[in-house]
Amino acid sequence: MSTEINKLKIFNDPIYGFITLPNTLIYDLVQHSYFQRLRRISQMGLSYLVYPGAHHTRFHHALGCMHIMQKAMEVLRFKGVEISKEEEKALYIAILLHDIGHGPFSHAMEHSIVEDVNHESISLLFMDELNEQFNGELTLAIQIFKEEYPRKFMLQLISSQLDMDRMDYLRRDSFYTGVAEGNINSERLIQMMNVVDDTLVIEEKGIYSVEKFLMARRLMYWQAYLHxxxxxxxxxxxxxxxxxxxxxxxxxxxxxxxxxxxxxxxxxxxxxxxxxxxxxxxxxxxxxxxxxxxxxxxxxxxxxxxxxxxxxxxxxxxxxxxxxxxxxxxxxxxxxxxxxxxxxxxxxxxxxxxxxxxxNQAYSKDSEPIRILKKDKTIEDVVTASDQLNLKALTKPVTKYxxxxxxxxxxx
The missing domain is CATH 1.20.1250.30 (Growth Hormone; Chain: A;)
Incomplete structure (x- = not known):
């Protein structure tokens, strides 16, 4: 009976328009009760008490991340980056499931329901469980997620200071809260991506989009997440x-x-x-x-x-x-x-x-930097490459009590 189901579904998303599921495994994962649960977990916790529109869910966000990962694959392949079908599939799985371990109201519950177990480790437990149910089809995705895969740029697409996760949530949260300062140009950022020595870089002409992204992140923290x-x-x-x-x-x-x-x-x-x-x-x-x-x-x-x-x-x-x-x-x-x-x-x-x-710290110097690929093929940290004095300020953590x-x- 199940063979008759059309698994190549299309979702209509208010941010990106149509989102297509790239393969039948992704469809089966989205249909799984573990993933459907994300429809009942709000992306921004209790922020709807401040911004009445902020009722969007982790389900929305996970699909959005997978959509922009599809765009990133197109751009990188067009620029000659070798990515196998298996790697591509693994990246879609890893980004789709990166937040599956969130508890009710996202971050609010992280240390109240369970003792000092963060959502990342619960996400991995869910992935391991799903991997058993899907006969090992998630193995490569889990390796990438756990930093056990040699191609470093793949993890950077999932988790870094300029990853698909941040690109989607800034744009989505700014849309649903109405906080216009958080809006970013994710399309341009993705068009400017490249890979050098298995490391993710942004071409120099995309530097202003990166600056805007970091500013948007800082403003969203003060105006929305830390309101x-x-x-x-x-x-x-x-x-x-x-x-x-x-x-x-x-x-x-x-x-x-x-x-x-x-x-x-x-x-x-x-x-x-x-x-x-x-x-x-x-x-x-x-x-x-x-x-x-x-x-x-x-x-x-x-x-x-x-x-x-x-x-x-x-x-x-x-x-x-x-x-x-x-x-x-x-x-x-x-x-x-x-x-x-x-x-x-x-x-x-x-x-x-x-x-x-x-x-609030929009950009951390101690973490993996956002690398800018200059026209002369040298690579610089965005803070050094930028002529924006503000970016230096963004690296300083601001603490309020x-x-x-x-x-x-x-x-x-």
């Missing part, structure tokens, strides 16, 4: 889950989905991630979290109830951003003020006051 309202919403969400775990561990049964309950009852580290755990993780998405918050906002526990309600009704904690660090004394003073108002214990009141820091606390304390 103070998204930031405080993510802080609250991690606190909710921390509280839910604490109550569950005390033997209080909270209403929620089975997969979520499993992760609240067990402390899951990298070592514990067997295939049973992976399959439970694959059942988790934004919907589990939202439906839990909707129920928890009516719970008897003051902390759980109020924090859940803050997200559901978008009535968040107040957040202040500063160039200077907030001290523990400032935190304690706010907690004590809140105790006077509510009669909570210090432990419970401290759920409502948090300090932390955010860092924040403190969140209940709004009632701001009125006192």
């Amino acid at each position: 103070k309202t998204s930031l405080v919403a993510e802080v609250i969400l991690t606190k909710v889950l921390k509280r839910a775990k604490e109550l569950t561990q005390r033997g209080i049964v909270l209403p929620c989905s089975q997969p979520l309950l499993f992760f609240m009852q067990h402390k899951i580290t990298q070592e514990d991630f067997d295939s049973k755990t992976l399959n439970l993780f694959a059942q988790l998405d934004d919907y589990d979290i939202i439906s839990a918050l909707k129920m928890w906002q009516y719970h008897d526990d003051y902390v759980l109830k109020n924090l859940s309600s803050m997200i559901i009704n978008r009535d968040l904690l107040k957040v202040k951003i500063s160039e200077d660090k907030f001290t523990q004394e400032q935190v304690d003073a706010l907690i004590n003020k809140f105790i006077k108002l509510t009669g909570l214990t210090f432990h419970d009141a401290s759920y409502f006051v948090t300090r932390g820091k955010i860092k 924040y403190i969140c606390f209940p709004k009632v304390l701001a009125e006192k």
Whole structure:
């Protein structure tokens, strides 16, 4: 029966127009429940509380990345770069699955549902599992993803300071948020790509597009990804889950989905991630979290109830951003003020006051550089090659500090 299905599908994408699936294996991967789950995971976490249009998903993004990888293959082959059919297929698989390990609300949940297991390692676990199900057809993609393949430029296309992932998310996130400063010319960047000694380079005439890309990245971080309202919403969400775990561990049964309950009852580290755990993780998405918050906002526990309600009704904690660090004394003073108002214990009141820091660095000198191929065939780091003084500034990490606390304390 399955042989009659037309697997060469076309998706209509608001950014690129039509996206075509290059082969039947990609179709089967997209159809897999692990990948379909990405339709239920928002690309920008809780940013829709700031930008109402930011409801696009990881599913959108993964297909977009694969589409621009197809464009990159055309350009590189046209310029004489040897890429075999097997390598091409592996690159499509690797870029399609690069984010498959994200949990609910993307980054917000990374260290709340599981203990210190990042999404990259979960992505690899998913790839290994899929590789078994697809009789080893993902082996080369996994080698490239793990930096075990000798052709360095292939990994750079998937993960570097100018990869398909960043090119798609900047353009897509800027489109859905309406933050015009994040828009980049991904077509031109791809047209300017080349490979020298198995290393990815951008031809000199594309340097302004690279400068624009780095500026756009910096502005998107301040205006969207590190926006103070998204930031405080993510802080609250991690606190909710921390509280839910604490109550569950005390033997209080909270209403929620089975997969979520499993992760609240067990402390899951990298070592514990067997295939049973992976399959439970694959059942988790934004919907589990939202439906839990909707129920928890009516719970008897003051902390759980109020924090859940803050997200559901978008009535968040107040957040202040500063160039200077907030001290523990400032935190304690706010907690004590809140105790006077509510009669909570210090432990419970401290759920409502948090300090932390955010860092923005558009271009890192310590990572793999973006290389510019000059007309005389020499290769330079973009910062050296550029006449834009701003680019030097973009290499400096900018750190800001924040403190969140209940709004009632701001009125006192």
